[in-house]
Amino acid sequence: MLLSLAIRDLVLIEALDLDFHRGLGVLTGETGAGKSILLDALGLAMGARADSGLVRQGAERALVIAGFDVAGHAAVAALLGDNDIAQEPGEPLLIRRQVRADGGSRAFVNDQPVSAGLLRDLGVLLVEIHGQHDDRGLINPKGHRDLLDSFGRCDVAGVAAAWRGWQAAERAYADANAAIDTALRDRDLLEHNLAELTAFMPQPGEEAELAGDRAAMQKGERLSGDIADLFATFEGSKGALAQLRGAARKLDRIAEEHPLLNEALEALDRSVIEADDAEAKLRAASEALTYDSVRLDEMERRLFDLRALARKHNVAGDALPDLLARMQADWAALESGGANLTALDKARHAAKAAYVSAAEALSSERAKAGKALDAAVQGELIPLKLDAARFRTLVDPLDETRWGPSGMDHVEFLISTNPGSDFAPLMKIASGGELSRFILALKVALAEQGGAETMIFDEIDRGVGGAVASAIGERLARLALTTQLLVVTHSPQVAARGAHHLLIAKTSDGTVARTGVRLLDDADRKEEIARMLSGAEITPEARAQADRLLERV
Template identity: 55%
Template sequence: MLQRLAIRDVVLIEKLDLAFAPGLSVFTGETGAGKSILLDSLSLALGARADSALVRHGAAQASVIAEFDPPAGHPARLLAAEQDIEVGGDPLLLRRVVTADGRSRAYVNDQPVSVGLLRRIGDELVEIHGQFESHGLLDATTHRPVLDAFAGSETGLTRTRAAWREWRAAAALRAEAEAMLKRARAEEDELRHAFDELAGLAPRLGEEAELAESRAMMQHGEKLIEAMNTASAALTRSGEVEASLRSAQRALERVAERAGGRLDGVIAALERAAIEAAEANALLERASAEIDVDPRHLERVEERLFALRAAARKHGTEVDGLARLKDELGRRLAALDGGGDDLARLAKAEQAARAAYMEAARSLSARRSEAAGRLDSAVATELGPLKLDRARFATRVEALDETAWGPDGLDRVEFLVATNPGTPPAPLGKVASGGELSRFMLALKVVLAGTSPIPTMVFDEVDSGIGGAVAAAVGERLDRLGGQVQVLVVTHSPQVAARGSSHYRVAKGDAGGKVLTSVAVLGEAERREEIARMLAGETVTDQARAAAQSLLGV
């Protein structure tokens, strides 16, 4: 609720600090005293359009601070927190400064913010209904949430929103798969040609290195054979090397016993040398036999190597990547062949999700239609005492085109009124006069009390053009509404003023050669005198005081 309003240099107000209490607060005073300045000041702090005309003559700037204390988790606190404004459990201070040249600055808890953010936060804290302006319910986009709150549709909304998300997710998956399949089919011929080419080539991992090695060996085959022959000749020249080593070994073995072990190492070395020589000769013969100097074989190796490298260049990969590419192309073709089945499965899942959404949304629609009837009846009950008995209030719930369906269901909701019998209902703001509009809003708010998170409501001259029993009915309803939310009312009706739990008198007077507006908080005796003035006019009589006392119930 609004706890404090501090105004500096706004039109006729030089300095004003007001504290507010819960319940119904009434503002009274002579016409032209400056009651509208209070509302303009509050509106300014809530993000209304700034105007240099609001700055008091001679002042450099005007400023307004509105202090609120919404509960934890309130939308206004959440909006502030989203913008990294530290609020915690402290009050929310909305401040607006307007300079004499028309420039404007906005602050929330002394942190600079845009006027747009200030307005968004203000809209969550105060709803103003006046003869020339009305926030909230005149905006048709608010009607569906209001009806849902009245209907108690939280569970249905949660279910519908969850079903909507699942449907959209399923539709996105189906659309993505469809697009992928379409692209794949457009590339199918190219894919199959590439796969067939690689399948015919049958590349193996590591094959390039093997072929390059074989090619290099075959290219140098003649030199390798020549070197191997020279080595073989050396091993077999003047008799076999191995035979010579064995002969030397046997000669030493015959005298080894007489050498006292001195020849044992030599004999062992000759043994090893003979074995290594025999193995070297065998390996040399095997290597020589493996050298391929057939030019036709070299040609085949080179053709294979060049074919692999050409394919790698064509597909933009390494030779060793060809085998992986072939496998990937195979998988894509397999997916293409089975893509119709996958698409059918996803389409079936999408249809199931749509059906679940439709079920939840239709249930929500039925709840809205039932609640609309109850709301219309409840509002009709309030209209008679407010001198709107010839008017008719109607809540229209109509189905949207599928293109307009959304997480909140299938419906458009709009509040309509017909002020005269026989005329079709039309939107609130288009058919109701200023006074009628305020009373329609009062009737609606009384019925909807407790369903909105907005903690403060302002009515400007809701009693315009009425009196007597109708004014008493307005006052009674404002009093009832004040039991649910904080209500501020600017009124000229003594019947309404008498209902206030707090009473403020607005007056205009001379102060040091300047005309200024002041506001006084009235005690019991002062209230009685003020209401008597409202009843009697310029001259307050004892009869007026008695009537005022009767209205106050004291």
């Protein structure tokens, strides 16, 4: 809902701050007072094209700030979330647009810079403006199907679920069929590669293990002479370790003769222990680095074959076991693919049949809802002086290539304005106030079905008066019970229905003209309606008539 509109230096408006409320708000004023400027200002906030001509003469820039209550508006919350724009709970959504005199413009949502495109996306969700050149809202056929479904409470969710099931079944069949086609096309190659890999039987981590063992054995070959020499130093009765042990025994017999001899014995014992440890590690190293020319040849041949297979299949060596598993699965699918494909084919046809059944039921619901909507709209057209017009909800089957989660139907609202004339889209036939009255009739018939929370009708009463204007005012007031409605009007019958009345007036000091807006109290409101009834000179009869209009509502 629109809460506020602040305008600075826009055309004839120097500074203006307006607050808005729920219900029906009417905007009146003499011709040329500047009512369109307010719509231009709101249009800027909603992403309309920025024109430097909107900047007030002598000012550097024009500024418009619109505040909206978006609490509970899921679509707005989703759009803000998609664009990483924070919205504090309980705080208004602030849209700011500025236009410089040199033609540049900037846009902000909650003080975050955004594109004019995002403002337009927000505008569709926040405000519907219905006027002579409206091409959105109810005029746009893209939204007609959703409006009809909402009006008729049609089961679109069931059709969407059936559509998803059908598409999933089609994908499963297509994937399986493609896999079998590929396998059949490459059957001989697959059989050869599978036999080759099965015979080789690669193991997980084998390449690294073989490379490590080969490196160790090659190192053992290089170090075997040095290790043998070291063993000669340790082994035998004349080896270093045997001599150390013999020296320790001799020293043990005389160690008690002097403290230094005892210390020498202790040091020698430690040396024997360390020498034993060195010999053990040397033996372990010798075993780890054992060189076996036959085994080395086998490892090198296995490693060479493994890497050759990896290059052949363009994978890493460690990926060969997984490749073998996939080939085995492909071969199994090839062997049993016919039966599996038959089952998937049956499943996809069953899923399509379920979708078609659900979509046909939805089409029947839409046809029934269309007739009900036609009758409801037709009942609204006569009081709005559109009694010669006819309204029709077109529900036509779509080509199968255009079926989707919303069913198999194209829905569009059509009108015929004269007896015998063909039905055609609203925009192509209706114009001006007639178009706005069609929109009003549709809105009343649809009640709360879809649409933005704020609606604006620009001169919906153009070219009508008397009973028709009263009928328009009554329907606007009824519609305003469920939404915020703003109406730019020249009709006293419509103005009298307003819950809030804003007067737009232009003043001039002889050199500069300015447009101002003020909220009317009860007395001023009666005076303004009397002016609308009588013209420049307000007569007692006009004031009496204004009283009667206000009493009726």
